[in-house]
Amino acid sequence: MKKIIFTGKGGVGKTTIASTLAKLLARDGRRVLVIDCDPSMNLAMGLGVPLSEIRPLADAKKAIGERL
Ligand SMILES: Nc1ncnc2c1ncn2[C@@H]1O[C@H](COP(=O)(O)OP(=O)(O)OP(=O)(O)O)[C@@H](O)[C@H]1O
Numbered sequence: 001m002k003k004i005i006f007t008g009k010g011g012v013g014k015t016t017i018a019s020t021l022a023k024l025l026a027r028d029g030r031r032v033l034v035i036d037c038d039p040s041m042n043l044a045m046g047l048g049v050p051l052s053e054i055r056p057l058a059d060a061k062k063a064i065g066e067r068l
């Protein structure tokens with residue numbers, strides 16, 4: 001499994017590059033897991049996920065606690 005982390009100062013294109021790379025890898029048949037750690041998240045929207053379907057991981061706090 002390869003892991004790629006995008007970090008850096010604000011507005012330099014992290015989300016744009018992450019979403020584009022994820023789409024290209026998935027298009028090539030790779031299994032891709034994308035995690036947005038930005039409290040002001042917009043990566044899912046960059047991937048084309050409708051706003052109504054976006055569920056912040058923090059909403060699953062109880063389930064996460066049970067599994068850790
Ligand atoms: N290579 C590029 N050329 C021109 N504009 C770009 C490029 N990459 C990103 N942008 C634009 O720059 C802006 C910021 O990009 P993006 O949101 O991807 O940055 P970010 O690093 O994720 O920002 P933040 O730190 O706020 O999360 C967006 O409007 C995006 O469309």
Ligand SMILES: [Mg+2]
Nearest residue numbers: 014015016038
């Ligand atoms: Mg961003």
